[in-house]
Every structure is written in structure tokens, then in C-alpha cells.
Amino acid sequence: MSLVKLENVSKQFMGITVLENVSIDIIDKEFVGIIGQSGAGKSTLLKIIAGLEKADSGCVYIGDRIVKEPSPEVAYMFQDYRLFPWLTVKENIIFPLRTLNLPKHRIASLYERVTYYMEILGLVEKLNAYPHELSGGLKQRVALCRALCTSPKVLLLDEPSSALDMFTAINSWHLLRKLFEEVRDTIFIIVSHNLDEIAFLCDRVIVLSNNPGRVIADINLKDLKSKLSCQDIDVNFIFSEEFLEIKRTIAYYLFKSGSSKSFKALNESDIDHMHETK
Ligand SMILES: Nc1ncnc2c1ncn2[C@@H]1O[C@H](COP(=O)(O)OP(=O)(O)OP(=O)(O)O)[C@@H](O)[C@H]1O
Numbered sequence: 001m002s003l004v005k006l007e008n009v010s011k012q013f014m015g016i017t018v019l020e021n022v023s024i025d026i027i028d029k030e031f032v033g034i035i036g037q038s039g040a041g042k043s044t045l046l047k048i049i050a051g052l053e054k055a056d057s058g059c060v061y062i063g064d065r066i067v068k069e070p071s072p073e074v075a076y077m078f079q080d081y082r083l084f085p086w087l088t089v090k091e092n093i094i095f096p097l098r099t100l101n102l103p104k105h106r107i108a109s110l111y112e113r114v115t116y117y118m119e120i121l122g123l124v125e126k127l128n129a130y131p132h133e134l135s136g137g138l139k140q141r142v143a144l145c146r147a148l149c150t151s152p153k154v155l156l157l158d159e160p161s162s163a164l165d166m167f168t169a170i171n172s173w174h175l176l177r178k179l180f181e182e183v184r185d186t187i188f189i190i191v192s193h194n195l196d197e198i199a200f201l202c203d204r205v206i207v208l209s210n211n212p213g214r215v216i217a218d219i220n221l222k223d224l225k226s227k228l229s230c231q232d233i234d235v236n237f238i239f240s241e242e243f244l245e246i247k248r249t250i251a252y253y254l255f256k257s258g259s260s261k262s263f264k265a266l267n268e269s270d271i272d273h274m275h276e277t278k
Pocket residue numbers: 013014018036037038039040041042043044045193
């Protein structure tokens with residue numbers, strides 16, 4: 001049974017095809033990355049999964065439900081975080097609980113869970129602060145915690161680290177990966193054009209072509225990453241051979257999809273055979 005399924009999703013804007021027959025099937029809890037050049041349709045795809053944008057044809061399923069509009073099952077973390085400036089960190093984080101009509105015991109259990117995420121993300125000392133008092137990295141953590149507050153089935157991350165410096169971004173990837181291991185039953189889907197970010201975070205990478213956006217590779221990184229324990233995926237991971245190998249593989253498909261005439265990959269056949277998801 002699929003947890004998230006996209007079936008031949010296509011989308012045009014003003015007569016130009018942005019996405020063409022995009023099909024993706026997620027059957028396990030995975031951290032899925034969608035990478036492609038600027039304009040490939042990554043954000044549009046994410047908005048279609050969230051029900052914020054409608055596909056012209058094709059279908060998106062969350063479990064057996066067809067996505068027709070936004071729902072609490074799918075959380076979306078925007079690039080600019082969209083924190084409410086007039087609310088404290090804690091009020092921002094638990095805001096979604098106020099908007100849902102849930103029984104008290106369910107609210108209590110969600111509250112308990114999100115309190116745990118606040119601890120993992122190092123936010124406990126900052127609960128009474130206001131967004132303008134926070135660094136970019138802390139704002140991102142608050143937005144992340146808020147997105148997970150309702151225990152969604154899917155968390156969509158739109159270029160979460162684009163506003164962060166390299167050092168803060170790497171630390172945030174470590175936290176994000178740790179959170180992913182802790183959160184039960186939530187699929188994380190991230191779009192980015194940052195190769196390092198995708199390589200660090202993801203178990204599976206979908207590469208989109210440009211004009212129109214089509215799936216040109218579906219790369220399984222799980223086997224390679226399963227050899228590493230969760231503790232190994234910390235900041236030191238970026239210095240490892242595995243990290244370089246993952247980046248090289250993704251870059252191969254990304255450049256293959258582009259128009260760079262000077263691109264010439266070494267060991268082409270090795271890469272083709274080793275990593276493509278069947
Ligand atoms: N609401 C809209 N109306 C018209 N055109 C749009 C709309 N949203 C996106 N587009 C166009 O669709 C194309 C894909 O946009 P999208 O933002 O999905 O790409 P992207 O891969 O996320 O790019 P980037 O990495 O630069 O954010 C772009 O050419 C964009 O201008």
C-alpha cells in the first residue's frame with residue numbers, strides 16, 4: 001500500500017508545460033529529495049502534493065485519500081518560515097492545535113509529542129522569545145516544530161536552508177535528520193537545488209528534468225545509508241567517502257539532464273547500474 005502516490009501529474013502555466021506525467025510512489029517511511037534545476041517545477045510539485053495547487057491531470061494520493069485541498073495530514077514548511085511575529089515561539093509552535101477541532105485527549109497527546117520535538121530542536125530556552133529575537137537557524141527550527149505539531153503523515157520542506165549560511169545549514173541538516181529518525185510515521189519530502197543538502201538528508205532522490213519537469217532518475221540511497229548508523233550522519237558525514245559518492249551519483253543524473261556539452265562522467269555504466277531504483 002502506498003503512503004504517498006503521484007500518478008501522471010501534469011501542470012501547465014499559461015500554456016507552458018511545467019510538469020509532465022510525474023509519477024512517484026512512496027511505500028515506506030523515507031526521506032525523499034526532489035532535485036532539479038531552477039524552474040524545473042519542484043515547488044509546483046510540492047504545492048500540488050499539499051493541495052495548494054491543482055494538477056491539470058493526474059492524481060495525488062495520501063494513503064487512499066485523493067488530495068483535492070490542503071489538509072492537516074500534509075504539513076508544508078515554506079522557504080521564508082512564515083512565523084507569526086506577534087506570537088512567542090511557543091505560541092507559534094502550538095498554533096495549529098488551536099485551529100483543529102480535536103478531542104482534548106488527542107490535543108494532550110499531540111502537545112506531549114511536540115514538547116519532545118522542542119527539546120530535540122533545542123528550543124526550550126527560547127519558548128517565550130518572539131521571532132524577531134531569533135537567528136535564522138532558530139527561526140527554521142521553530143517553523144519545523146510547528147509543521148510537525150499536528151503529527152502529519154507527510155512533511156513538505158521547500159528549500160528549508162536557503163536562507164542559512166553554510167555552517168548553520170549543515171547543523172540544521174543534522175537536526176533535521178535526527179528529527180526524521182525520531183518522528184513516527186511521517187514521510188519527509190524536500191525540494192532543493194542544493195546537492196549537499198539533498199545528499200546529506202535523503203534516502204531516495206528524484207531528479208527532475210527541465211522544460212518540462214519529468215522524472216529522469218529515482219535514486220535509492222538507502223542501502224548505502226543503512227550501513228551508517230544514525231550517529232554517523234552528523235556534521236562529519238560531509239567529509240566521508242560515502243557523502244562524496246552520493247553527491248557524485250546525484251550530480252551525474254542532474255548534469256545528464258542538463259545541456260552542458262562539456263559534461264563527461266567517469267564510470268558512467270557503474271553509476272547507471274548501481275543506484276537506479278528498480
Ligand atoms: N502561479 C504561477 N503562475 C505562472 N507561472 C508559474 C506559477 N508558479 C510557477 N510558475 C512557473 O513555473 C515554472 C516552475 O516554477 P517552480 O517554482 O515550480 O520551479 P522550481 O523548480 O521550484 O524553481 P526554483 O528552484 O527556482 O524555486 C517557472 O517557470 C515558474 O515561473
